[in-house]
Amino acid sequence: MSSDAITTIVPAVTDATTVIPVVPTGRELAPGSRAAALDARDVSAWFGSRKVLDRVSLHMPAGGITALIGPSGCGKSTFLRILNRMHELVPSAQLGGEVLLDGQDVYEPQRKLMDVRRDIGMVFQKPNPFPAMSIRDNVLAGLKLTGTRAGRAEKDELVESCLVRGGLWNEVKDRLDAPGGGLSGGQQQRLCIARSLAIKPKVLLMDEPCSALDPTSTRVIEETMVELAQEVTIVIVTHNMQQAARVSDQCAFFLAAQGTPGVIVEHGETGVMFSHPQDQRTFDYVNGRFG
Secondary structure, three states: OOOOOOOOOOOOOOOOOOOOOOOOOOOOOOOOOOOOOEEEEEEEEEEOOEEEEEEEEEEEOOOOEEEEEOOOOOOHHHHHHHOOOOHHHOOOEEEEEEEEEOOEEOOOOOOOHHHHHHHEEEEOOOOOOOOOOEHHHHHHHHHHHHOOOOOHHHHHHHHHHHHHHOOOHHHHOOOOOOEHHHOOHHHHHHHHHHHHHOOOOOEEEEEOOOOOOOHHHHHHHHHHHHHHOOOOEEEEEOOOHHHHHHHOOEEEEEEOOOOOOEEEEEEEEHHHHHHOOOOHHHHHHHOOOOO
16 A cells, blocks of 8 residues: 555455456566566646645556556546656646656656657557558657657568557558558557557556447457556556456555545555455445445
């Protein structure tokens, strides 16, 4: 549990009536994996004078899938955006605390923003491929943005590799020059994942990536996430408790009482969080009693 949680601890809940199956922890990293640990330390956030996060600390292990859960408005997406410096794009935004990637603060003045975004990629709630750009060029778009040079053969190999890892290759390999905007919603989201992978990130942030997708597309995205966890650290915001249970290794439960900033009530291994949480509010939330 976070040492910064502002909460009253109650005895461990033992009368759970709904226990959702969870995946085993301890995934092995693939050879050559770039996955890196993320550490948030005493992170607080404001929009103008309104404080939205209060002293949030969380360790996100390399190669693991960390799910951020909690009701709407408790700061989960804000916290996610802080991890790769998107929070600072809001003119009134302010930040306190540290975000460490492999032990180095991503907010250090000498740290280039482009380097941070290259190491910590982002997949948004709504798929955002470049609609008029081909599937191939969508995957390669990150190379242009980061000024990375590659020959034709290297680009072809990268496109195939990223689409395979994004779970999309078999569906589009014969139409790579077709517009990315012509794909279905689930395919567009997987194309965005492939695009994020092309710049070889160490961490992939996902903000409710399946909220607008049908169950079949959601299943494919979840399978893709589990496979990707062998080579990249994943942090996902989700309101779907079954999804959190299916894919994550650990969960962090965010909560904001009325008029107060969000905090982490508790965090830990997903199996424990869903079956024997330490705080009654966690038990109530994961069992659908509020939120």
